[in-house]
Amino acid sequence: MRTREDFLEAARTVNHEIKEQQNRKSIRYHWHEADVTVLEGVLARGDRRIGAVIANAYRNGALYDAWTDEFSAEIWERAFAQAGVDPAFYTTRERDVDEILPWDFIDIGVTKKFLKKEWQLAQMGRVTPNCRQSCSGCGAVCYGGGVCVENKN
Ligand code: SF4
Structure with a gap:
């Protein structure tokens, strides 16, 4: 995830560029508070230790x-x-692709092997085909519905 400073710099850059536009009065630009974005990042990736942080924050007001x-x-x-x-x-923090993540115990069908491959493709700037073009074998077909089985009867 980007740092708080990166988010602020990006927001300033976009804001500046918008002010340079001739149609700037017709553009509305709202950005998310950088501190909130970082906190959301922690809560989204957090493990059980974040429970104590949330309880502390509540007690702190x-x-x-x-x-x-x-x-x-x-x-x-x-x-x-x-x-x-x-x-x-x-x-x-940069994570190792083999790191055990707090949510790994949740089975969503999509396999970790597929996600690792997606990560490698993303770093090479390669786009995975749309599911309607071809199945990339993510694993979600195990649920037997949606785009995985449409038009395949
Ligand atoms: S078609 Fe289904 S199984 Fe195949 S990549 Fe898409 S979501 Fe995954």
């Missing part, structure tokens, strides 16, 4: 964090520090 005016990055920073958890472990 976090409640309606989805509302921008209620969100406090400082409350969450304190919550991470109290739990001894570094957010970067879940966001900017």
